[in-house]
Amino acid sequence: MRTTSVFGILIALAGTQQLAFAGECENAPFGRCGGEGWEGSECCNEGYECKVQNPYYSQCVPIDQSGSSCAQAYGQCGGKAFTGETCCVSGFECVKANTWYSQCLPKYRWGSSDAPVESSGNDKEASKSVEPVEPSTSVPQVEKPTTTSTTTTTTVKETEPTTTKEHTTTTTKAPETTTTTKKPETTTTTTTSSSSSSSTYAPISGGSSGDGSTTRYWDCCKASCSWPGKADVSSPVGVCAADGVSLTDNNEQSGCNGGSGYMCNDNQPWAINDDLAYGFAAASIAGKDESGWCCGCYELSFTSGAVEGKKMVVQVTNTGGDLGSNHFDLQIPGGGVGIFNGCQTQWNAPSDGWGQRYGGLSSASGCSDLPKELQAGCEWRFNWFKNADNPSVTFKEVTCPAELTKKTGCSRS
Known part of the structure; x- marks a missing residue:
C-alpha cells in the first residue's frame, strides 16, 4: 500500500541497489523501529517517535507538534499566494516543489547510495500508506533473478473495459462561452473477455x-x-474536480x-489478462528526479508474494519524499490514505479513510464502502493482485501503452 507508514514503508531491496540514509539514525521516517x-x-x-502499530510492528511517525506556530509535518509552507507559516516544525524543512507549492x-530522507540526499523539491502531495506487518507476514527477502535486457516488442491482449463516454458539454452565453470538459467515465473489470484490443509496449534502450x-x-x-x-x-497529468x-x-x-x-477516478489499476495488468504509481527512481520519471512507464515483474511471476505496467504520476530508491507506490x-485524506472532502470518506x-x-x-466509481480498482487488489502485501519487483523502463497515456493526458516528449 502506498508506502511507508504514516506510510509504513517496508522496503526490501536486493543486490547493488542499496539505500543510504542521510541522518543521525539508521531508521528512515516511517521506517520500522x-x-x-x-x-x-x-x-x-x-x-519522529517510535510508535507501536501492533505487537509485531512499530514505526517512526511524526511527533504531534500541533502546538507549534510553524507548519506541520508534510504541510504547505510556501508558494504563490500562500499566506500561512513558512517555517516547519522540528525535524522538517520547507522544500519548494514549484511556484505554487512548497x-x-x-x-x-531515504536516498540513493550513489548520491547524497538533497532537498530536491519532489513533494508528494498525496499521502501514502502501507499495511503493518501481520503475525504471519515477514519482510520479503528478495533473491535477485537474472535480468536479461531485450529490445523486442511485447504484444498483449487487453480487456476492453465497459465505458460510458461523456462528450464535451459546451454552454454558450452571449458574449462568453463556458466549456466544461469531462473525462470518459470508465468502469474497469478484473477479468478478460472475448472482446479485446491489441496493445503494445517495448523496453527503452538505456x-x-x-x-x-x-x-x-x-x-x-x-x-x-x-x-x-x-x-x-x-x-x-490531468487534474479532476470533486466528481x-x-x-x-x-x-x-x-x-x-x-x-x-483531485486524482481522477480512472487512475486506478485494471487487468489485461491473468498475467498482466496496467495502472499508475508514485515512484522514486535511483539516479533521477521528477523531471526524469514523471509520466514515464515501467514494467514491474513481481518477484515475491502471491503475484510472483505476474507483470504490471505502470505510468508514474506522483512522487514523495518518503519513498525509497526504486520504490513504486x-x-x-x-x-490506505496515509497522512493526507483527500477522500474525506472528495467522497465524504471516514476521517481515517x-x-x-x-x-x-x-x-x-x-x-x-467505496464510491461505485472506485470499487473496480479496489476489487482488482483482492482478485488479480491476490491481496499481495508489498511484493518486491524487478523493473525496466518501457514505452507507455496508449491506454495509460489516454487516461492521464501525459506523454514524455
Missing part, C-alpha cells in the same frame, strides 16, 4: 532498470506530476491542501 522479532535499531530521527518534508519495492495507496490528492513544469511532457471526472486547471491547488483538485483504491488509515481495507467485502 520495533515489534516482536525486530533486531534493528529502535531510534527515530528528529521530529512542503514541509523530513530533514532526513532506460532505468533494476530491483525495487512496492507499496500501495489511494488518498485522492492531486498528483505531483499534475503541476506544470515538472518535466518535458505533452501536458501535465473525479471533470477536468480542472493544472494550477488548481490540491484538495488535500484546501483546493479543489501503486495507486489502488482502498489501499476506508479500513485502516495506514494499510487500507483488509478484505474485498470492504470495497462496497
Whole structure:
C-alpha cells in the first residue's frame, strides 16, 4: 500500500541497489523501529517517535507538534499566494516543489547510495500508506533473478473495459462561452473477455532498470506530476474536480491542501489478462528526479508474494519524499490514505479513510464502502493482485501503452 507508514514503508531491496540514509539514525521516517522479532535499531530521527502499530510492528511517525506556530509535518509552507507559516516544525524543512507549492518534508530522507540526499523539491502531495506487518507476514527477502535486457516488442491482449463516454458539454452565453470538459467515465473489470484490443509496449534502450519495492495507496490528492513544469511532457497529468471526472486547471491547488483538485477516478489499476495488468504509481527512481520519471512507464515483474511471476505496467504520476530508491507506490483504491485524506472532502470518506488509515481495507467485502466509481480498482487488489502485501519487483523502463497515456493526458516528449 502506498508506502511507508504514516506510510509504513517496508522496503526490501536486493543486490547493488542499496539505500543510504542521510541522518543521525539508521531508521528512515516511517521506517520500522520495533515489534516482536525486530533486531534493528529502535531510534527515530528528529521530529519522529517510535510508535507501536501492533505487537509485531512499530514505526517512526511524526511527533504531534500541533502546538507549534510553524507548519506541520508534510504541510504547505510556501508558494504563490500562500499566506500561512513558512517555517516547519522540528525535524522538517520547507522544500519548494514549484511556484505554487512548497512542503514541509523530513530533514532526513531515504536516498540513493550513489548520491547524497538533497532537498530536491519532489513533494508528494498525496499521502501514502502501507499495511503493518501481520503475525504471519515477514519482510520479503528478495533473491535477485537474472535480468536479461531485450529490445523486442511485447504484444498483449487487453480487456476492453465497459465505458460510458461523456462528450464535451459546451454552454454558450452571449458574449462568453463556458466549456466544461469531462473525462470518459470508465468502469474497469478484473477479468478478460472475448472482446479485446491489441496493445503494445517495448523496453527503452538505456532506460532505468533494476530491483525495487512496492507499496500501495489511494488518498485522492492531486498528483505531483499534475503541476506544470515538472518535466518535458505533452501536458501535465490531468487534474479532476470533486466528481473525479471533470477536468480542472493544472494550477488548481490540491484538495488535500484546501483546493479543489483531485486524482481522477480512472487512475486506478485494471487487468489485461491473468498475467498482466496496467495502472499508475508514485515512484522514486535511483539516479533521477521528477523531471526524469514523471509520466514515464515501467514494467514491474513481481518477484515475491502471491503475484510472483505476474507483470504490471505502470505510468508514474506522483512522487514523495518518503519513498525509497526504486520504490513504486501503486495507486489502488482502498489501499490506505496515509497522512493526507483527500477522500474525506472528495467522497465524504471516514476521517481515517476506508479500513485502516495506514494499510487500507483488509478484505474485498470492504470495497462496497467505496464510491461505485472506485470499487473496480479496489476489487482488482483482492482478485488479480491476490491481496499481495508489498511484493518486491524487478523493473525496466518501457514505452507507455496508449491506454495509460489516454487516461492521464501525459506523454514524455
